[in-house]
Amino acid sequence: MQEFMRELYQDRTGEPDTLAVIVAEKTRQDDAATDYFDSILLVVKEAGEKSWEIKHYEYDNMKTAMHIVSTSQVEEWLAHSSNRRAIDWLLNGRIIFDRNEYMKNFKEKMIVFPVEERQTRIGMEFSKLVRRFADGKSLYYEGHYxxxxxxxxxxxxxxxxxxxxxxxxxxxxxVWQQVRQMEPEIHKLYSELVTGKEPLEKRLELLLLANEFELATKMRMGSAHLLSIMEEKDEAWSVDELKERVAFHDYSLDLSILLEYLVKRGLVDIKLEETKGRTINHRKYIVDTYKKKVASH
Structure with a gap:
């Protein structure tokens, strides 16, 4: 098996744009972490014609999947949590080639988690939390348990x-193993919803109340990224301007409901501007700096 693996990756290490080669091996027969393959070879390249290419190989009944990815693809996965298995391979896989300590630096970055990037990720997760909670609440009151x-x-x-x-x-x-150690109260909420003995309707009712509280608790932190964007100018923003501005940060889909949540909570104000029709107004948004200041204390 080792010879087979070496034959697969040896040529890649000789290519000047190859930065790292990592191997992740299955730990049990039905290990989904490796897509049921015996091993995963992850080849990280500086650039390439494709940002992500997959090749499947077999030798003596042993299956290997090779993923050839660009650094930009890795950064995208990291920023959006869009391929957590791949991040797991990068973090926990065995490094068999590391040009200029690329993987060493990558892992250090994972430990440090720059503040600006962290704030963006918090904004993205908070907007999705608001959306999912609102949808769940509506479905509950409609009886779709x-x-x-x-x-x-x-x-x-x-x-x-x-x-x-x-x-x-x-x-x-x-993630739930991480949360159990960091914030056991949230882990308890999840456990009560999934494994609780009470009727589903009752479990949902209790969870909706708890979720409402958690949303309010995380509001200041969760909205900080959007509010900082809105403070880039003194004028009010149209929803389309804001949508374009946050599109890169991956929460433009949930922007409308997030804005309404912040309006209800008093962190964002409405500014009405006349249209040609006069009786109809454009609805624009501006940060209430005073209320934001009060909320931060």
Whole structure:
């Protein structure tokens, strides 16, 4: 097996744009972390024609998947938590090639988690938390308890990731294990929803109240990124201007509901501007600096 693996990655290490090669091996027969393959070879390149390429190999009944990824793809996965398995391979896989200590520096960055990047991730997770909670609440009051359950479970996942990021760590695949150590109260909420003995309707009712409290508790931290963007200018923002501004940060889809939540909580004010029709006004948004200052104390 080792010879087979070496034959696969040896040529890659000779290519000048290859920065690192990592291997992740399955730990048990049905290990989904490696997509049921015996091993994963992750080849990180400086650039390439494709940002992510996958090749499957087999030798003597042993299966290996090779993922060839660009550094920009790795950064995207990291920024958006869009491929946590790959991040797990990068963090916990065995390094067999490391040009100019790329992987060593990458892991150090994972430990440090720059403040600016952290604030962006918090904003993204908070907007998704607001959306999932609002959807779950609506479905609950409509009597669709199983659908509400699904939304609240997702809301709790975003709440868990928020708790991890708040403490300066990247959420890993085993996020609930992280949360159990960092914020056991949130872990308890999840456990009560999933394994509680009470009827589903009752569990949801209790969780909605707890979630409402957690949302209010995390509001100042969760909205800091959006509010800092809005403070870049003194004038009010149209929703489309804000949508374009936050599109890169991956929460433009949930922007409208997040703005309404902050309006209700008093951190954002409405400014009405006349249209040509006069009786109809454009609705624009501006940070209430005084209320924000009061909320921060």
């Amino acid at each position: 199983l659908d509400a359950f699904n939304q609240i479970v997702h809301a709790l996942h975003h709440l868990a990731r928020l708790a991890v990021i708040e403490r300066g760590y990247y959420p890993e695949v085993t």
